[in-house]
Amino acid sequence: MKLLPIIAAFTLSVTSVFAADYPERNIFMVVPYAAGGPTDTIARLTADAMSKSLGKQIVVENVAGAGGTIGARRVADADPDGYTILVHHIGMATAPALYRQLPYKPTEAFESIGLVSDAAMTVIARNEFPASTFQELVAYIKQNGNKVTYAHAGIGAASHLCGTLFMSTIGTQMTTVPYKGNGPIMTDLLGGQIDMTCDQATNTVGPITQKQVKAYAITSDARAATLPDVPTTTEAGLPEFKVGVWHGVYAPKGTPKEVLDKLTTALQAAMEDATLKERFAQIATMPATKEQATQEALRTKLDSEIKRWDPIIKAAGQFAD
Amino acid sequence: MDLIGNLGLGLSAALTPYNILFCFVGTLLGTLVGVLPGIGPTATIAMLLPITLSLSPETSLIMLAGIYYGAQYGGSTTAILINLPGESSSAVTALDGYQMARQGRAGPALAAAALSSFFAGTIATVVVAALAPPLTSIALKFGSPEYFGLMVLGLAASIVLARGSVLKTIAMVSMGLVFGLVGTDINTGAMRFTLGRPELADGLNFVAVAVGLFGIAEILRNLETTIERTSVISRVAGLWPSRADFRAMIGPACRGTLLGSALGVLPGGGAILASFASYALEKKISKTPERFGQGAIEGVAGPEAANNAGAQTSFIPMLTLGVPANPVMALMIGAMIIQGIVPGPQVATEQPVLFWGLIASMWIGNLLLVILNLPLIGLWVKLLTVPYTVLFPAILAFASIGVYSVNSNTFDLYVMAAFGVFGYALSKLDFEPAPMLLGFVLGPLLEEHLRRAMTISHGDVSVFFTRPISAGLLTVALIVLIVAFLPNIARRRKQVFVEED
Numbered sequence: 001m002k003l004l005p006i007i008a009a010f011t012l013s014v015t016s017v018f019a020a021d022y023p024e025r026n027i028f029m030v031v032p033y034a035a036g037g038p039t040d041t042i043a044r045l046t047a048d049a050m051s052k053s054l055g056k057q058i059v060v061e062n063v064a065g066a067g068g069t070i071g072a073r074r075v076a077d078a079d080p081d082g083y084t085i086l087v088h089h090i091g092m093a094t095a096p097a098l099y100r101q102l103p104y105k106p107t108e109a110f111e112s113i114g115l116v117s118d119a120a121m122t123v124i125a126r127n128e129f130p131a132s133t134f135q136e137l138v139a140y141i142k143q144n145g146n147k148v149t150y151a152h153a154g155i156g157a158a159s160h161l162c163g164t165l166f167m168s169t170i171g172t173q174m175t176t177v178p179y180k181g182n183g184p185i186m187t188d189l190l191g192g193q194i195d196m197t198c199d200q201a202t203n204t205v206g207p208i209t210q211k212q213v214k215a216y217a218i219t220s221d222a223r224a225a226t227l228p229d230v231p232t233t234t235e236a237g238l239p240e241f242k243v244g245v246w247h248g249v250y251a252p253k254g255t256p257k258e259v260l261d262k263l264t265t266a267l268q269a270a271m272e273d274a275t276l277k278e279r280f281a282q283i284a285t286m287p288a289t290k291e292q293a294t295q296e297a298l299r300t301k302l303d304s305e306i307k308r309w310d311p312i313i314k315a316a317g318q319f320a321d
Numbered sequence: 322m323d324l325i326g327n328l329g330l331g332l333s334a335a336l337t338p339y340n341i342l343f344c345f346v347g348t349l350l351g352t353l354v355g356v357l358p359g360i361g362p363t364a365t366i367a368m369l370l371p372i373t374l375s376l377s378p379e380t381s382l383i384m385l386a387g388i389y390y391g392a393q394y395g396g397s398t399t400a401i402l403i404n405l406p407g408e409s410s411s412a413v414t415a416l417d418g419y420q421m422a423r424q425g426r427a428g429p430a431l432a433a434a435a436l437s438s439f440f441a442g443t444i445a446t447v448v449v450a451a452l453a454p455p456l457t458s459i460a461l462k463f464g465s466p467e468y469f470g471l472m473v474l475g476l477a478a479s480i481v482l483a484r485g486s487v488l489k490t491i492a493m494v495s496m497g498l499v500f501g502l503v504g505t506d507i508n509t510g511a512m513r514f515t516l517g518r519p520e521l522a523d524g525l526n527f528v529a530v531a532v533g534l535f536g537i538a539e540i541l542r543n544l545e546t547t548i549e550r551t552s553v554i555s556r557v558a559g560l561w562p563s564r565a566d567f568r569a570m571i572g573p574a575c576r577g578t579l580l581g582s583a584l585g586v587l588p589g590g591g592a593i594l595a596s597f598a599s600y601a602l603e604k605k606i607s608k609t610p611e612r613f614g615q616g617a618i619e620g621v622a623g624p625e626a627a628n629n630a631g632a633q634t635s636f637i638p639m640l641t642l643g644v645p646a647n648p649v650m651a652l653m654i655g656a657m658i659i660q661g662i663v664p665g666p667q668v669a670t671e672q673p674v675l676f677w678g679l680i681a682s683m684w685i686g687n688l689l690l691v692i693l694n695l696p697l698i699g700l701w702v703k704l705l706t707v708p709y710t711v712l713f714p715a716i717l718a719f720a721s722i723g724v725y726s727v728n729s730n731t732f733d734l735y736v737m738a739a740f741g742v743f744g745y746a747l748s749k750l751d752f753e754p755a756p757m758l759l760g761f762v763l764g765p766l767l768e769e770h771l772r773r774a775m776t777i778s779h780g781d782v783s784v785f786f787t788r789p790i791s792a793g794l795l796t797v798a799l800i801v802l803i804v805a806f807l808p809n810i811a812r813r814r815k816q817v818f819v820e821e822d
Contacts, residue, residue: 034728035370037655038658063728065520065523069522070519070730073519149777154505155507156510175777180507187638188464193464282662
């Protein structure tokens with residue numbers, strides 16, 4: 001019986017010795033989406049910048065499928081040694097409401113490392129759409145309801161969350177048209193096949209500045225530098241309507257504190273990286289500040305976002321399984 | 322003339338030694354993955370994405386593009402020599418190409434494939450440069466009703482062009498449609514046929530299914546008939562096609578180029594649909610349709626021209642709209658975003674060197690491919706003359722790595738193995754896997770567009786018949802199906818086909 005504490009102490013000291021040398025080899029960063037998407041881009045830029053201060057390479061591995069839950073589960077089940085970490089977006093917080101049989105609990109299966117980024121969403125419509133301001137848009141939807149077609153990129157996608165929140169905020173239903181990604185939505189919007197959508201500024205800056213689509217509002221606290229003429233939803237009179245596609249870095253539960261701290265420090269350094277800042281700006285994504293790139297900030301964000309989306313998604317009655 | 326100035330700018334960018342080198346690396350890799358079954362361009366490009374971070378944007382896109390159209394060339398080599406399409410769009414080439422090889426005409430078949438591809442590549446480069454803006458506006462006119470019509474036509478065409486029993490083909494297409502149903506219903510979020518496996522939530526992985534159906538099943542078949550395979554390869558001699566061959570090739574190559582250029586622009590279309598459509602067209606207008614499937618050089622030249630032209634023009638929506646026509650284009654968009662370029666209509670004006678450099682590199686790449694594929698064909702054949710007992714574990718390993726690397730998911734390997742056994746059983750029962758694969762690819766698109774069209778029209782079916790393009794496509798599909806069925810009812814399909822033409 002007396003052996004146990006000794007073994008425990010010994011194990012702990014061994015772990016901290018390991019932690020002191022961490023990282024000794026390459027680290028795998030799991031991206032729970034396919035290569036080439038926005039999360040993949042953000043992950044690769046972050047991994048590259050973090051590698052510089054860690055002295056070992058962070059290798060990005062795409063484990064796609066089932067709205068990011070397969071990749072997240074892989075990391076939840078991985079050894080908590082700091083060599084397998086996860087980049088996930090807002091889907092980490094919405095999964096419990098969307099998947100009734102989620103095999104892990106986001107708040108219990110992971111340690112937080114820090115926030116990475118926040119990207120605002122823009123409310124856009126085809127060029128011939130009758131409304132020209134956000135107020136007119138809301139009035140038009142309230143009057144025409146189901147005649148207005150709203151496209152989203154699949155249940156649980158940011159565009160789906162944004163549309164669900166928009167409809168619940170103004171209290172009117174539109175005809176929702178599901179797609180399998182934002183690319184085809186943009187084609188149909190440019191071709192006038194559908195009326196409107198809500199998409200990350202990352203994807204819409206081009207079409208908006210080229211005047212190929214109408215932009216009504218941006219769902220962030222401040223206007224975007226790349227879209228100076230698009231008002232925020234607060235300015236447009238709907239302050240509750242706020243959605244940001246935020247990304248965070250996580251490690252499996254039980255990862256030693258020293259290892260987590262090293263990763264957090266590397267993340268904070270990465271957020272100051274000039275290349276990363278430049279690339280993030282080009283895709284209209286805000287890198288996390290020093291205060292946001294912390295374990296506490298990510299944990300707080302995750303908790304509050306889970307609480308916020310749960311009733312909205314459940315009220316809409318849509319599940320992904 | 323703007324076009325010439327633009328192409329000049331592109332050539333000056335593409336002709337730097339550095340870019341030529343990476344164009345060569347891309348086309349060489351493309352040929353290699355095309356020749357080796359299992360690892361397609363999608364998996365290769367996904368694996369190479371991290372490396373492109375250290376290259377300049379135009380260099381990395383030139384290399385990645387080279388892999389994509391290079392694979393169209395390489396795929397035809399294995400399709401012809403061992404009846405194994407290394408790339409899904411070469412499936413049609415195998416029909417007549419392999420028969421030609423069995424008749425000792427592997428050389429002319431390979432030359433027909435390479436020369437038609439080069440011809441199509443040259444024309445398609447100019448098409449991309451000249452017609453990007455107008456073709457884009459045509460693609461924008463395609464709403465869901467039009468796509469639905471196009472998918473129906475594609476399936477109807479696949480039934481007509483298949484060999485053997487119409488009933489078996491319809492069964493295969495239907496089975497493909499059913500496999501395509503696996504996954505999440507995008508309208509309701511409900512899981513269909515996923516057997517409780519989260520890995521199936523996004524449907525059966527296309528790469529795993531295709532590699533299993535063609536690659537693994539082919540290995541199983543070859544393990545029975547090793548002798549035949551070696552004898553075909555040893556007979557590769559006399560590369561140059563005869564004068565009669567050339568005369569027979571020109572028409573199909575021209576028509577294939579036109580068809581491929583047009584279909585490549587449409588999202589979801591691209592190289593696979595183009596090669597199927599070209600084959601159907603050549604068989605339809607041929608004076609001797611009974612030769613198709615027996616080693617007709619037209620059946621090699623047309624589809625090869627079409628898939629290469631389609632592969633290249635599928636860059637148009639990607640470059641001009643930032644919209645991917647297929648998974649490979651989605652990866653190209655990813656590569657651009659990683660490089661800090663926002664894909665979209667502004668790329669041509671803001672990044673003219675990248676835009677036109679990439680287009681010009683396509684022609685250079687095609688030239689490199691002819692050099693790689695004709696004089697060096699011996700090298701690729703050598704790769705295939707390695708004793709099969711040595712080769713098949715290697716192919717199996719490459720195929721497994723390729724399938725695994727798409728999603729880093731072991732479940733996909735089980736899918737691959739299952740479809741391998743299934744594909745083997747199909748060939749034993751004399752069912753063709755190609756129509757099933759087409760059903761599998763087109764099925765989800767067919768459903769998606771049908772339901773989207775109905776959602777947008779609020780349940781009004783007339784939307785399919787009142788829009789002229791959709792009505793036209795559906796009418797053609799109906800005619801095609803009637804043609805396929807009438808002779809069958811009369812139980813003398815083959816004779817009627819001969820008399821009719």
